[in-house]
Amino acid sequence: MDKNINITLKVWRQKGPKEKGAFETYKLNNVSQGSSFLEMLDVLNEQLVNEGKEPVAFDHDCREGICGMCSLYINGHPHGPDSAVTTCQLHMRKFDDGATITVEPWRSAGFPVIRDLMVDRYAYDKIIQAGGFVSVNTGGIPDANAIPIPKKDADLAMDAAACIGCGACAAACKNGSAMLFVSAKVSQLALLPQGKIEAARRAKAMVAKMDELGFGNCTNTRSCEAECPKEVSISNIARLNREYIAAKLQD
Amino acid sequence: MWLLNSSIGRKLIMSISGVFLILFLLFHASMNVAAVFSEEAYNAICSFLGANWYAVAATLVLAAGFLIHIIYAIWLTLLNRKARGSDRYAVNVRPKNVEWASQNMFILGLIVVGFLGLHFTQFWYKMMFAELMGHHEVALGSGMVSPQDGAAFIRYYFSNIIVVALYLVWYVALWFHLTHGFWSAIQTIGWSNGIWLKRWQAISNIFATLICLAFAFVTIFFYLKSIL
Numbered sequence A: 001m002d003k004n005i006n007i008t009l010k011v012w013r014q015k016g017p018k019e020k021g022a023f024e025t026y027k028l029n030n031v032s033q034g035s036s037f038l039e040m041l042d043v044l045n046e047q048l049v050n051e052g053k054e055p056v057a058f059d060h061d062c063r064e065g066i067c068g069m070c071s072l073y074i075n076g077h078p079h080g081p082d083s084a085v086t087t088c089q090l091h092m093r094k095f096d097d098g099a100t101i102t103v104e105p106w107r108s109a110g111f112p113v114i115r116d117l118m119v120d121r122y123a124y125d126k127i128i129q130a131g132g133f134v135s136v137n138t139g140g141i142p143d144a145n146a147i148p149i150p151k152k153d154a155d156l157a158m159d160a161a162a163c164i165g166c167g168a169c170a171a172a173c174k175n176g177s178a179m180l181f182v183s184a185k186v187s188q189l190a191l192l193p194q195g196k197i198e199a200a201r202r203a204k205a206m207v208a209k210m211d212e213l214g215f216g217n218c219t220n221t222r223s224c225e226a227e228c229p230k231e232v233s234i235s236n237i238a239r240l241n242r243e244y245i246a247a248k249l250q251d
Numbered sequence B: 001m002w003l004l005n006s007s008i009g010r011k012l013i014m015s016i017s018g019v020f021l022i023l024f025l026l027f028h029a030s031m032n033v034a035a036v037f038s039e040e041a042y043n044a045i046c047s048f049l050g051a052n053w054y055a056v057a058a059t060l061v062l063a064a065g066f067l068i069h070i071i072y073a074i075w076l077t078l079l080n081r082k083a084r085g086s087d088r089y090a091v092n093v094r095p096k097n098v099e100w101a102s103q104n105m106f107i108l109g110l111i112v113v114g115f116l117g118l119h120f121t122q123f124w125y126k127m128m129f130a131e132l133m134g135h136h137e138v139a140l141g142s143g144m145v146s147p148q149d150g151a152a153f154i155r156y157y158f159s160n161i162i163v164v165a166l167y168l169v170w171y172v173a174l175w176f177h178l179t180h181g182f183w184s185a186i187q188t189i190g191w192s193n194g195i196w197l198k199r200w201q202a203i204s205n206i207f208a209t210l211i212c213l214a215f216a217f218v219t220i221f222f223y224l225k226s227i228l
Ligand code: HEM
Pocket: A218, A219, A220, B011, B012, B014, B015, B016, B017, B018, B019, B021, B022, B025, B069, B070, B073, B074, B077, B105, B106, B108, B109, B110, B112, B113, B177, B178, B180, B181, B182, B184, B185, B186, B188
């Protein structure tokens, strides 16, 4: 049964990208276990505002696990200790009465802190802009069966397309590698006939952008996959490696 | 050149040099096992691999393989530390399914190189190198032996419990490096998918265990032989 709990929060506070940050400790009483982690932070912010203090800045938007805006490294896990959920889908019932919860921003050179728990994830958008699309005018919506696609491929492409670009993969990676994200975005198109045409160019352009932005070299530790809220598989990384190496050998 | 300036290219070099080193280990382990069954056969291999041009050439290729693997290991590790950034997490948890070895490949590699140094002074320096220097006899303990008498070297060093213990530590570090390294190399080349990933991981574990057991078996066998 859900009850109300008292918790201690250790939250990373940082005034700006160049300022030095530090943890602040806050006590929060009577938190409903039925609330989400973000709702709990809303309560904290209300308390801070009432005390005349600056509220904690954190990213959020849809609050239903589809937009990829929410982030937060909670007790050593991106999106918290639960598996296959985003922070907005994380419930306070995952925490016990009296718990101390440490909340940090994504820490990766590719994602500089903007303020408090908010980080700049524009790097992922830049990688998409480098080639994560199909450059044809599709016109009206075609008939669903106009292009037959094997069920297996359609499923794999859908699984890859589940990626919401949240950045947990690079945040969790000891190498600061964005490979899970890039491989999902390359796979979702490379698996389908519409995307295959530009597959080689896309893989090269997106990997080049990823490297240029300073993300690390993947050593297959699998932290990304373990922490990904959408359970994107590293078999996508194998596919990206394949696509990329084949494309380079053809040059 | 994409093998140098792209992350996947660099990883490919790491992977191919690693697989090359694994093939060498396979050869080395089989050769050692021969010593258990026949010291003459082992010595025949040793003299075949003495100061002949083909053995020296193979050694140079092998050294190049090691060098490339180590240089890329240092380079990748530095790049990755930079990509990680200077701010560390206050709380770090290793998720389930993430092998400890996978996050400590560089340290494991350093341990392997460290013991390789010891191994070189004990064996290679007194065998191939001595021969190259034109020596037909080298000092081993209190006596003199032929640099081609590999079995004598094995008997001598593996009768010392401390040397044996050090070598066993070496094999354990190697085991950890290989359990991750083998499947990681295949994944890097791209020969993996949802089904094969699990298979490659199982094969990695079996393969690393077999190689390290073979090395350990020879080491322990000669130690037991020396005290019995
Ligand atoms: C007998 C010796 C060795 C063998 C058989 C071996 C084998 C391998 C293999 C197969 C890989 C996987 C490559 C990949 O994932 O693409 C690997 C990775 C690696 N090795 Fe080695 N290695 C050896 C020695 C060393 C040494 C001496 C060092 C460094 C000081 C080292 C450091 C690394 C590092 C940092 C990685 C990257 C981690 C990764 O990509 O998974 N290794 N090694």
